[in-house]
Amino acid sequence: MxxxxxxxxxxxxxxxxxxxxxxxxxxxxxxxxxxxxxxxxxxxxxxxxxxxxxxxxxxxxxxxxxxxxxxxxxxxxxxxxxxxxxxxxxxxxxxxxxxxxxxxxxxxxxxxxxxxxxxxxxxxxxxxxxxxxxxxxxxxxxxxxxxxxxxxxxxxxxxxxxxxxxxxxxxxxxxxxxxxxxxxxKEDDFARSHPGGALGRKLLTHVSDVMRSGSDVPRVRLDTSFTELMREMSGKGLGASAVVDDAQRVLGIFTDGDLRRLVEKGVDLRSSTAGDVMHAGPRTVRADALAVEAVALMEQHRITSVLVIDEDGVLVGALNTNDLMRAKVI
Known part of the structure; x- marks a missing residue:
């Protein structure tokens, strides 16, 4: 018709x-x-x-x-x-x-x-x-x-x-x-039959699968100068740096946000060390945790980077929201 x-x-x-x-x-x-x-x-x-x-x-x-x-x-x-x-x-x-x-x-x-x-x-x-x-x-x-x-x-x-x-x-x-x-x-079984889907990525992707590790993780010591701290952060592109002791245990973290807040306060940073400006007791996650747990932690505390540690508190990795987005976890 x-x-x-x-x-x-x-x-x-x-x-x-x-x-x-x-x-x-x-x-x-x-x-x-x-x-x-x-x-x-x-x-x-x-x-x-x-x-x-x-x-x-x-x-x-x-x-x-x-x-x-x-x-x-x-x-x-x-x-x-x-x-x-x-x-x-x-x-x-x-x-x-x-x-x-x-x-x-x-x-x-x-x-x-x-x-x-x-x-x-x-x-x-x-x-x-x-x-x-x-x-x-x-x-x-x-x-x-x-x-x-x-x-x-x-x-x-x-x-x-x-x-x-x-x-x-x-x-x-x-x-x-x-x-x-x-x-x-269960959900885990569903994820295994849908590895390419959003649920599969959320339930099968662990922090260890998406984190930066080795020399890609920015880290400095307590007595590292502020200039060297900035150089480490810029070179690794995480937007943050861990502060560790001689045994590589995490003591603190310094982020782009911390830098902005110190500048706004007018703090003279030229003579500061990493220990002076770091945020002690940072949020951390284990490498065997699901990546979605890291997402939840970051959303809860409104942070964009998180450090990854082992059972002894030793730094083993780091990741930020960009890493999670590339892995399509978020």
Missing amino acids: SPDAVNFDAQQVLNLARKTFEIEAAAVSGLAGRVGGEFAEAVALVLACRGRVVVMGMGKSGHIGRKIAATLASTGTPAMFVHPAEASHGDLGMITSQDVVLAISNSGESQELTAILPVLSRQGVPMIAITGGLQSALARQARVTLDSSVALEACPLNLAPTASTTAQLAMGDALAVALLDVRGF
Whole structure:
């Protein structure tokens, strides 16, 4: 239809949007009353699986299946998506008797899916179905059937998969969340499967991974002249310098902020030493601490640099907000 022939009605558009939300919310809400022993059996079946959860679905159900497989895999349940049409042309070889198939179809009669059900049955592959067709071929072949039926689609024609795919997705998410909880899957586990994400960086990055160490850490002694202190700070580019004793234990710190405050007070710094101007008892962090702990420390005390020490208080490193930003921890 030509755009010129479309009678655009802004209010009708908004009404349809709101109606869509209402229908899909009702579809998801309706699932809660139908979750019972079958759902628990499905969770137990996956927990007993020695292989992977193989998710299958055609068309829009296939798109939902890919997302469910990704959610399962990222929350502690090894999973992959296999396209039913490709399965009948060789990809069935990816599925073993150690796996569990999670088959998704609103009608339960998708031709490409039902064509491979007998083969999976002969292989002894247990199957979980997410379907609205409780009397369908898929439901009859499945060991466990999860009812994802909906009263109507959000599509005004009641044709395009809308509410039904939302219900499928919610059922898959519920399955993933239940499995996550039973497995005792924690934040650290999630981070290990998302090393490139923000959470992964926060939960896997330690201070030792981002800190400056060795000769890159500015440090001076108590009796170091103010001129040498400035030279050390400028050369290392941290915006601060540690003040240490002969055993490299941290005694204090001097920062750009300290310099600014002394200048504002009119203090004559030419004859000062590092011990005269340092801030004693500085905030420190251990190298084995998470980098986010260093971030929290710096935010709490409104500082931009922190010294890193070992269990004996010996200086082993330093870092500032720029180091943490480069590591994408903040």
